[in-house]
Amino acid sequence: MNYNFITIEGNIGAGKTTLSHLLSKHYNARLILEEFAENPFLPKFYENPEQFAFPLELFFMAERYKQLKDLLQTKDMFQNVTISDYLFTKCLLFAKVNLPDEEFRLYQKLFDIINPQIIQPDILIYLHTPVIKLQENIKKRNRKYEQSIPNDYLFNLQETYTQYIKQHHIKTLFVDASNADFLDNPLHLQTIIDALDKEYEEGQHFITLP
Numbered sequence: 001m002n003y004n005f006i007t008i009e010g011n012i013g014a015g016k017t018t019l020s021h022l023l024s025k026h027y028n029a030r031l032i033l034e035e036f037a038e039n040p041f042l043p044k045f046y047e048n049p050e051q052f053a054f055p056l057e058l059f060f061m062a063e064r065y066k067q068l069k070d071l072l073q074t075k076d077m078f079q080n081v082t083i084s085d086y087l088f089t090k091c092l093l094f095a096k097v098n099l100p101d102e103e104f105r106l107y108q109k110l111f112d113i114i115n116p117q118i119i120q121p122d123i124l125i126y127l128h129t130p131v132i133k134l135q136e137n138i139k140k141r142n143r144k145y146e147q148s149i150p151n152d153y154l155f156n157l158q159e160t161y162t163q164y165i166k167q168h169h170i171k172t173l174f175v176d177a178s179n180a181d182f183l184d185n186p187l188h189l190q191t192i193i194d195a196l197d198k199e200y201e202e203g204q205h206f207i208t209l210p
Helices: 016-027 042-047 049-072 090-098 101-117 131-141 151-168 186-196
Strands: 005-010 030-032 082-084 123-128 172-176 204-208
Touching: 005 016, 016 030, 016 082, 016 123, 016 186, 030 049, 042 049, 049 090, 049 101, 090 101, 090 151, 123 151, 131 151, 172 186, 186 204
Parallel strands: 005 082, 005 123, 030 082, 123 172, 172 204
Antiparallel strands: none
């Protein structure tokens, strides 16, 4: 496996963290997980999006920047692979959905200053999951503030992710995660591991789980 920095992305409830844990165990990799619980604006955002979207996104960007900067600049002789359950560009994608135009333009200026300082992944695994399945997963993990997320919001995020991947030609494993069960179906996890053993050109490479 020739990828030293693997990032896993997908919509809310797509299974990013579960897959990240399993792959990090398989490869004995360093693991970078989104520290969403540290964001004091997150529950407030779901109650009042217009008031709290901007501080929410600023806080997330600052935390992600610090986390990636600290961990990726610290070499570990025992762990050559790093796996993250988020892409730094996630900041911009969520801001595009959550912020009004003027605030988004300001946010994008800040993002453009910070982004060049971040190491980009060697390969992106994108879990494409139907909204119905996302809602099932969200209810199952039972975070109180997530239980009233509307379908339209998840659809908008899904569209924003897929448009970004299509336009930027990132080396991406685009996984149909409609029926994904990485925790309890070993074949699903093995399909991802087998896919990571191959070399790819830039762009999307579609993976179907058995």
